[in-house]
Amino acid sequence: MRVLRSSAVTAVAAAAALTTVSGCAEKSDSKSSDAIKVTASDDKCKVSTSSIEAGHVKINVTNKGSKVTEVYVYATGDRIVAERENIGPGTKAEIVATIKKAGSYEIACKPGMKGDGIRQKITVTGGDKQEKSNPELDKAVAEYRRYVQQQADETIPAAQKFADAVKSGDVDEAKKLYAVSRIGWERTEPVAESFGDIDPKVDVREDGVEKDQKWTGWHKLEKSLWEGKKIDEDDKKLADQLMTDLKDWQKRVGTAEITPTSMANGAKELLDEVATGKVTGEEERYSHTDLVDFNGNVEGAQKSYELLKPVAGKSDPELVKELDKQFGDLKKLLDGYRDGDGFKIYDDSIGKDDRKKLSDAVNALAEPLSKLAGAVAK
Structure with a gap:
């Protein structure tokens, strides 16, 4: 779960993250007059219209605030329809989304990338708009749906082994199984987050816990295992x-x-x-297994890309050429940090130079990847 950090322990990492995430926000070159314009600041979220038609929706975001921001499109129940994070101060971003159903929605700006955000209501009209079917895209969606389900199905037995180790009080075994239990989740996290209520229960970090929310999930157990170095009865209940x-x-x-x-x-x-949590070492601050998560995120992103590549290659062959290169470069760099079947511990032994190389490679991929939605929506 993505949250900016404010603790003294992570102050240096947070400062580095601000540079990283600012670089991740792409300059939008869209001049489309029918795009929704969102102007974000530290205390406002201005939306150019209150009503749009169902179908492909383009949102041009300008961040005029002093903080890194996020922009979300929410359906009823805070189901995430689309989002864009890491929009740095003074930068712009473009979001291309597909909204199929009529109804009430909200656009939210989140200064500092935290909280419920500053929200504006919009109405979607038309609904259930039938567009000409593209067999290649239909196939991509069907295969991705199978992939997401497979990742969830494979996560359950892996997580059960971890939970059983916690419940038996075996700290060493639980530590060994912790990172492995998270791989399927990390590969498909945006789908899990789209439901709104699951991610805060499963993957929230301590400083991301909202007021009156009980801290549960993987990271609470992570802290007990590595910082507390013991398992108590509450931890056993949390495993269940x-x-x-x-x-x-x-x-x-x-x-x-x-x-x-x-x-x-x-x-x-x-x-x-990856940019806001893994490169900075904030995601797995106790276990330092960030590179396992990092790799899972990249694998999940590449799976989506490979399924969409046949269509994107027809509409924007130069984009596909660049994405192939950047995915290859990042994977090659990551492989240099492998340790047996896993990855090296992401602690002080992986210094500033290494982290900068990883950050630069992520940013080099993130910029062209932000154009993929536009390529498949053409």
């Missing part, structure tokens, strides 16, 4: 709760609304996850 919540995710994955643009935007979101 983690499994309950993950099984809920597994059952609901099949109901997720998936479109070609949501796949493309989700790939970009996974790179944003």
Whole structure:
């Protein structure tokens, strides 16, 4: 779950993150007059219209504030339709989304990338707009849906082994199984986040916990295992709760609304996850298994891209050429940090130079990847 950090322990990392995320926000070159214009600041979220038609929707965002911001499109129940993170001060971003159903929606700006955001209501009219079917895109969506379900199905037994180790009080075994239990989640996290209520239960970090929210999930157990170095009765109950919540995710994955643009935007979101949490070492601050998550995010992003590539290659062959190169470069760089079947611990032994190389490679991929949704929406 993506949150900016304010603790003294992570002050230096946060400063580095601000540079990184600012670089991730692409300069929008869209001149389309029918795009929704969103002007974000530190205390306002101005939207150029209150009503739009269903179908492909283009949103041009300008951040005039002093903080890095995010922009979300929410359906009823805070179901995420589209999002773009890491929009740095003074930069612009373009979001291309597909909204199929009429109804009430909200556009939210989140200064500082936290909280519920500053929200503006919009109405979508038309609804259930039938566009000409593209067999290649239909196939991509169907294959991605199978992939997401497979990742959820494979996560359950891996997470159960982790939970069983916690419940037995075996700290060493639980530590060994922790990162492995998260891989399927990290590959498909944008789909899980689209439901709104699952991610805060399963993947929230301590400083991302909202007021009156109980801290549950993987990272609470991570802290007990590495910082507390012991397992108490509350942790054992949390292990059972983690499994309950993950099984809920597994059952609901099949109901997720998936479109070609949501796949493309989700790939970009996974790179944003890397930029704001993994490169900085904030995601796995106790276990330092960030590179396992990092790799999972990249694998998930690449899966979406590869499925959409046949269509994107026809509309924008130069973009596909660039994405092939940048995915290859990043994977090659990541492979240099492998340790047996896993990855090196992401601690002080991986210094500033290494982290900068990883950050630069993520940014080099994130910029062209942000154009993928537009390529498949043409």
